[in-house]
Amino acid sequence: MHEVTLTKEVGWRSSQLTGKGIGPYDGDYAVTREGGVGYITVRLRNHAQFSGLSSCPKRPDLERMADCTSEKVPGVGTLSIWRVPTNKGVPPSANSSRESAIRSPSYSRLETRVVREDGTTLRIVVYAGIRVAGKQKPPLKTFPLTRNQLRQLALNPALLP
Template sequence: MSDVRELLGRAAEDAGRPVISTEAVYAEAARVRWRRRAGISAAAVCTVAAGAFVVPGLSSGPATQDSSVAAPTELVGNSGRARDLGRLLPKGVGAVEQVSLAVLIKHATPEQAEEHPVGPLDGQYSVRRGGGVGYLTVDTRTAKKLDAKLGGAPRDTDLCKDRPGEPAPADCVREELPGGRVLTIWSDAMNYGGVTPEWGPELVGRLMLEDGSMLGIRDSTGFEADTAQGPLLKTPPLTRAQLRTLILSPELLRKK
């Protein structure tokens, strides 16, 4: 579900400064997927649902003030957000630190890594366990910014349904929850080949809220590149059940 991250990067509103987006971090995989598939009617929905998380850097799309971006280098490490997130995770998950994927992969500067988080724990976090390094990325989108990204497509498209030329994500489960919330969790093998960095398999969660906003979490085994912090984890940092528990935690929701 990574085929239009590039397009979403271009669609970002101009905030007057250059940035690196996570769309750019995943751009090579996006281009490979784009060449392989013709249909993109729901691809934008799935990309945003997966959390086309904006992080700082040098993409073609400028920053949006309403998007969460990665931590500046001086905040990377055992930050307050990392500690707060760690308290929500089950024992044995691993050591959690706040990181910047743009700094790690795109060599962004601290200025390019300025933060504009929407949710209280929005950000990117490394998870070290058993000699490997995976990542959790938390991103909140308001209804206004989500609509801008989707370009008029429905916010709550059922991602678990096949479409012509566009199969549903693997292991996709959609739940309708009390209060008008809709939770979707799926798997992405990220096996696009021939791209740098090479991302490992991941789980992705999308929680649509009754006010039209969205909370997305990526639960990644990590990436392989010269700048990698360590080998891939054998499995994502969180199991599917643990990811579900985390994304439903009220501590992740923005205050109204």
């Protein structure tokens, strides 16, 4: 595993979700295994940037969200994990941002969000691979992390400042 910059690696434009957060391990990481490449993004944000989020979000750009689970973790906050299936051939909705439109042909991904009791929000996205014209690398056969590993990572206090 090594740190990369997805805005350079796959051509995504910079945005609130791709920029550096406030956590010591915020960034994008490539995981190479068995000839494929997957990605993990980690972002910790202050409460003002993600206020009003629900446990299992229902947004137009995540309409294909599946398997959402949410739990209250004592002394931490609310942890939610969901999967977004592959969107092959599904055009982005008219309300999608440019980043969502670029991501729409991506391989499926796992996402987690921890809304902490102090108002900070940790978001981790795990991609088996990413398809972008001209920048595609072979995907991993499975996600770089299992749901349980993603949960453990999201609750790791080392990700906090």
